[in-house]
Amino acid sequence: MGTITLIAAAASGLVAGLFFAFSTAVMPGLADLPAEDARAAMRRINVRIQNPLFLLVFLGNVVLCGIEVFQGRVVGGLLYIVGSFLLTMFVNVPMNNRLERTDDAYWPAYLRTWTLWNHVRGVACLASTVTLLLGF
Template structure:
């Protein structure tokens, strides 16, 4: 396995773990709060997650997955690129942006939809990890 594929494997695993943490603990924890408190907390999380370490792993793994496509790791690369990177940009980020612009009444819809798509992202990253390993 080349260093690029090794790093893509590790990145897929890290992102699977991050998405799992949100699905298993963060979002259920926020669901226990009032909509105003949960929305405020998620808005802070959305700001703080945009840091160099996260962005390097999140975007870097997509780049490595793209390079891996040319090395024959087509399924793994597509699982990560589409299931994590594209899905985040097309679904979760717009929902995060809407959370910024709306009031607390949007929170219940956001919570259920965002979490559902987060499950999908986590499973896609896990599947990419498995495919890199096999």
């Protein structure tokens, strides 16, 4: 197993852990707050997560998993690219953008739907980690 595969698997695992933390602690914690407070907190989280270290791991792993796809580990690479990156860009980020533009009435629908897709992203990242390590 090569260095790129190990780094891609580790990065997929890190992102899986982040999504797991959101699904099991952050979003349930926010669900306990009044909509106004929860929405405000999530909006801050959405700003703060866009930091160099997170972006290096999250986006850098797209590149690494792309390399993995071309080196024959198609399943592991695509699980991350599609299940993490593309879902984030086409589902979660648009929901985050809508959260910025709407009032607190959107919060309950956001919480349910965003969290559901976050579960999917977490499972995809974990599956990416395992399949990369297994050579798929």
